[in-house]
Amino acid sequence: xxxxxxxxxxxxxxxxxxxxxxxxxxxxxxxxxxxxxxxxxxxxxxxxxxxxxxxxxxxxxxxxxxxxxxxxxxxxxxxxxxxxxxxxxxxxxxxxxxxxxxxxxxxxxxxxxxxxxxxxxxxxxxxxxxxxxxxxxxxxxxxxxxxxxxxxxxxxxxxxxxxxxxxxxxxxxxxxxxxxxxxxxxxxxxxxxxxxxxxxxxxxxxxxxxxxxxxxxxxxxxxxxxxxxxxxxxxxxxxxxxxxxxxxxxxxxxxxxxxxxxxxxxxxxxxxxxxxxxxxxxxxxxxxxxxxxxxxxxxxxxxxxxxxxxxxxxxxxxxxxxxxxxxxxxxxxxxxxxxxxxxxxxxxxxxxxxxxxxxxxxxxxxxxxxxxxxxxxxxxxxxxxxxxxxxxxxxxxxxxxxxxxxxxxxx
Amino acid sequence: xxxxxxxxxxxxxxxxxxxxxxxxxxxxxxxxxxxxxxxxxxxxxxxxxxxxxxxxxxxxxxxxxxxxxxxxxxxxxxxxxxxxxxxxxxxxxxxxxxxxxxxxxxxxxxxxxxxxxxxxxxxxxxxxxxxxxxxxxxxxxxxxxxxxxxxxxxxxxxxxxxxxxxxxxxxxxxxxxxxxxxxxxxxxxxxxxxxxxxxxxxxxxxxxxxxxxxxxxxxxxxxxxxxxxxxxxxxxxxxxxxxxxxxxxxxxxxxxxxxxxxxxxxxxxxxxxxxxxxxxxxxxxxxxxxxxxxxxxxxxxxxxxxxxxxxxxxxxxxxxxxxxxxxxxxxxxxxxxxxxxxxxxxxxxxxxxxxxxxxxxxxxxxxxxxxxxxxxxxxxxxxxxxxxxxxxxxxxxxxxxxxxxxxxxxx
Numbered sequence: 001x002x003x004x005x006x007x008x009x010x011x012x013x014x015x016x017x018x019x020x021x022x023x024x025x026x027x028x029x030x031x032x033x034x035x036x037x038x039x040x041x042x043x044x045x046x047x048x049x050x051x052x053x054x055x056x057x058x059x060x061x062x063x064x065x066x067x068x069x070x071x072x073x074x075x076x077x078x079x080x081x082x083x084x085x086x087x088x089x090x091x092x093x094x095x096x097x098x099x100x101x102x103x104x105x106x107x108x109x110x111x112x113x114x115x116x117x118x119x120x121x122x123x124x125x126x127x128x129x130x131x132x133x134x135x136x137x138x139x140x141x142x143x144x145x146x147x148x149x150x151x152x153x154x155x156x157x158x159x160x161x162x163x164x165x166x167x168x169x170x171x172x173x174x175x176x177x178x179x180x181x182x183x184x185x186x187x188x189x190x191x192x193x194x195x196x197x198x199x200x201x202x203x204x205x206x207x208x209x210x211x212x213x214x215x216x217x218x219x220x221x222x223x224x225x226x227x228x229x230x231x232x233x234x235x236x237x238x239x240x241x242x243x244x245x246x247x248x249x250x251x252x253x254x255x256x257x258x259x260x261x262x263x264x265x266x267x268x269x270x271x272x273x274x275x276x277x278x279x280x281x282x283x284x285x286x287x288x289x290x291x292x293x294x295x296x297x298x299x300x301x302x303x304x305x306x307x308x309x310x311x312x313x314x315x316x317x318x319x320x321x322x323x324x325x326x327x328x329x330x331x332x333x334x335x336x337x338x339x340x341x342x343x344x345x346x347x348x349x350x351x352x353x354x355x356x357x358x359x360x361x362x363x364x365x366x367x368x369x370x371x372x373x374x375x376x377x378x379x380x381x382x383x384x385x386x387x388x389x390x391x392x393x394x395x396x397x398x399x400x401x402x403x404x405x406x407x408x409x410x411x
Numbered sequence: 412x413x414x415x416x417x418x419x420x421x422x423x424x425x426x427x428x429x430x431x432x433x434x435x436x437x438x439x440x441x442x443x444x445x446x447x448x449x450x451x452x453x454x455x456x457x458x459x460x461x462x463x464x465x466x467x468x469x470x471x472x473x474x475x476x477x478x479x480x481x482x483x484x485x486x487x488x489x490x491x492x493x494x495x496x497x498x499x500x501x502x503x504x505x506x507x508x509x510x511x512x513x514x515x516x517x518x519x520x521x522x523x524x525x526x527x528x529x530x531x532x533x534x535x536x537x538x539x540x541x542x543x544x545x546x547x548x549x550x551x552x553x554x555x556x557x558x559x560x561x562x563x564x565x566x567x568x569x570x571x572x573x574x575x576x577x578x579x580x581x582x583x584x585x586x587x588x589x590x591x592x593x594x595x596x597x598x599x600x601x602x603x604x605x606x607x608x609x610x611x612x613x614x615x616x617x618x619x620x621x622x623x624x625x626x627x628x629x630x631x632x633x634x635x636x637x638x639x640x641x642x643x644x645x646x647x648x649x650x651x652x653x654x655x656x657x658x659x660x661x662x663x664x665x666x667x668x669x670x671x672x673x674x675x676x677x678x679x680x681x682x683x684x685x686x687x688x689x690x691x692x693x694x695x696x697x698x699x700x701x702x703x704x705x706x707x708x709x710x711x712x713x714x715x716x717x718x719x720x721x722x723x724x725x726x727x728x729x730x731x732x733x734x735x736x737x738x739x740x741x742x743x744x745x746x747x748x749x750x751x752x753x754x755x756x757x758x759x760x761x762x763x764x765x766x767x768x769x770x771x772x773x774x775x776x777x778x779x780x781x782x783x784x785x786x787x788x789x790x791x792x793x794x795x796x797x798x799x800x801x802x803x804x805x806x807x808x809x810x811x812x813x814x815x816x817x818x819x820x821x822x
Contacts, residue, residue, distance in 0.1 A: 001637040001663070002576065002607050008519040008669030017675060045472045053683065054465045061456045061653040061687070096507055096655065099677040107543060108419035112523075128676035132518060134545060165413065196413050226412040242472040242682025244507065244655075252412070258419030264428060265539035266510040271653025272464065272683035276472070 012127035015357025022340035023351050032348040033340070034375060034383035039174065039321070041374045043239040043294065046287050052279035053272060063268040067260055068094020072274050075281040076247065083206065085219045091251055093259050094269045098204050098233035098246040099125070105229045105248060106133035108258035109198050114165045116200065117156055121324065121358030121365060123174050139360035144326050144368065147315035148176035153187040166198030167191070172205040172319025175358050175370040179209055179318030182216040189221040199224060204233045205320040207288050210296050213318050219249065226252045238280045243273035295321050298373040298380055305384035309391060321373050324355060330396035332356065332369045343390045350386040423538035426768025433751035434762050443759040444751070445786060445794035450585065450732070452785045454650040454705065457698050463690035464683060474679040478671055479505020483685050486692040487658065494617065496630045502662055504670050505680045509615050509644035509657040510536070516640045516659060517544035519669035520609050525576045527611065528567055532735065532769030532776060534585045549575070550771035555737050555779065558726035559587035564598040577609030578602070583616040583730025586769050586781040590620055590729030593627040600632040610635060615644045616731035618699055621707050624729050630660065637663045649691045654684035706732050709784040709791055716795035720802060732784050735766060741807035743767065743780045754801045761797040
């Protein structure tokens with residue numbers, strides 16, 4: 001039998017993926033599992049947009065242009081303009097989700113063994129995309145004590161080597177929910193200008209900024225027009241994860257040319273998804289306002305419950321729909337598995353993502369979890385009831401968060 | 412300004428892509444262009460399948476499972492059974508078109524600098540997928556004189572090195588339309604068994620076999636169950652190129668595991684496209700019969716016209732909807748461009764793909780073109796009228812096909 005590739009053996013997995021069999025078993029055993037482990041919102045996709053898909057009268061579902069439907073790209077320019085972003089339609093490449101946009105960006109900008117600096121914890125699938133592109137991620141560690149805000153630029157500067165080609169950030173952040181201010185973005189941009197680096201910014205959560213935080217796109221920073229590559233997706237914005245429609249936006253012509261050629265290789269992004277995506281841009285704005293209000297409510301539920309739990313360290317996330325929490329436990333991986341295998345409260349339990357997999361530096365996140373508040377407030381309250389009771393009952397509980405037995409941290 | 416990657420600068424392009432601006436200009440100038448350059452059929456997507464998309468009553472367009480909807484994978488097993496292929500649903504991974512299936516196969520089975528042997532001319536985008544995966548394509552040259560049938564296995568064996576990990580074929584073939592017999596497939600399979608290689612087979616044109624040729628899947632060859640990786644797509648079968656739904660099918664568990672992890676990285680294949688794809692499997696079979704009859708008619712038009720053209724070498728293709736032809740010209744690239752820039756017959760011209768880009772070996776295909784017979788018979792007749800007149804009028808015409816001036820061949 002021919003052996004598979006080494007890279008195939010070593011594809012990095014999402015931190016929660018290995019827990020899925022335990023969640024499945026819990027459900028088979030009749031227990032309800034509150035899924036706070038994945039960014040699949042329960043919010044309805046805009047009914048108007050789904051209706052436009054139903055109303056299509058096409059005869060042939062053809063390839064769209066490789067860079068996306070012209071009509072959709074044009075409407076996207078108007079959407080971005082609402083955030084003060086002035087780009088033309090030919091500075092937008094429609095992709096198969098942000099996943100593909102990230103891959104096009106890596107391939108177009110980095111060669112084998114080149115490096116990007118990424119604040120950690122970060123969206124774990126970046127590891128996999130980096131493996132495919134054969135590039136290296138150099139982490140800069142953020143800390144739960146200050147809500148995972150960006151370290152000063154000196155911390156990034158220390159990581160710059162001759163192989164560094166860019167800095168990659170997600171704003172607002174997944175998995176931390178941290179909102180990055182204009183000032184901290186401008187600091188990174190200056191670094192990118194000084195060292196001639198790309199600034200990759202995943203902005204898929206731009207609509208989810210709370211407490212009056214006003215979103216500021218990296219595309220609006222002056223003087224780095226040729227450095228900034230923005231990655232986007234409609235998945236979270238319109239609760240349309242299955243549409244698989246994202247985009248890559250940049251003013252750098254050489255990057256656009258290269259990414260366009262990568263786009264042509266795979267012929268076109270999904271056609272039906274683009275119909276839905278285009279329709280979202282014809283809707284009234286009330287949809288997003290309602291969604292944002294709903295997520296603010298959910299965020300408040302999670303934060304207020306976590307802050308009252310004994311020994312738990314967390315913070316109030318300013319954006320996206322995630323937060324991290326540090327628990328008084330020996331190992332988040334063991335705890336999350338135990339919650340699925342051993343625990344229930346009135347027949348229900350909760351599934352979270354262990355934090356360690358979101359860090360590239362070893363030894364971090366061992367007693368941390370990511371919580372995705374993608375359920376309604378009532379379900380979230382019940383999930384928090386489960387979590388609170390689980391933390392009390394867990395046999396690997398330690399005195400307080402952060403006091404992890406040496407054995408666990410030295411893994 | 413940061414510079415883009417070397418690979419980004421060098422992404423291989425489809426052979427017809429550089430002609431697109433000339434086609435656009437021809438159309439702007441009011442000329443009609445018969446597009447025989449791309450495999451975008453004009454056949455209607457099954458109305459029943461489009462209707463099922465319109466009938467969806469989903470509220471949330473969620474991620475599907477990373478490997479595809481369970482219901483769709485199950486129905487695919489019944490579809491494959493019609494070709495005698497016995498596979499289970501968990502041996503199928505639903506992908507974003509065959510493009511993604513090929514990439515998953517390369518990444519899962521080959522490491523950097525590993526090699527695959529591919530008969531040439533081949534589907535030009537394989538070059539790009541090989542570049543992304545950082546692998547090498549080793550060509551085995553096929554010849555127009557025998558309709559591009561597979562050379563004997565000795566020709567493949569000569570190409571085997573210590574870096575060879577597999578053989579990659581497309582059956583029926585794009586770009587040649589060649590149908591591969593069971594015997595020639597079994598010959599390659601034996602070679603794969605002897606040298607412990609993967610046998611990658613792109614079978615997206617399995618429905619398009621003419622003249623009583625009966626399709627035989629590589630998955631049905633005994634003794635190489637762990638060697639064969641089949642790549643598939645609904646794009647051509649159901650004229651649903653924009654759905655972006657394909658599949659990777661194998662019985663090799665390790666490959667399935669690796670490809671599944673790559674699939675999880677990009678979360679899910681397109682949701683709406685999968686609804687359409689699943690619906691195609693609930694239809695009556697008359698659709699495919701009618702389509703096949705139509706393509707047979709088109710094939711006959713093209714072949715009979717080419718065989719009557721002075722100085723043209725071609726053959727009767729047994730499958731898919733392409734054929735190659737050798738013209739009495741100095742350069743197919745110059746000819747194809749001239750047809751768009753300088754020529755018209757009653758206000759119309761034809762766009763073809765120059766053959767050279769389908770070869771990896773230098774110096775081949777310089778006076779050859781690929782013709783995709785994706786238009787109805789009437790339009791095809793008119794396109795052949797243009798071609799015939801163009802070949803007569805072309806200033807770079809040479810005495811007979813194959814007599815190419817030294818200057819052109821030595822490029």
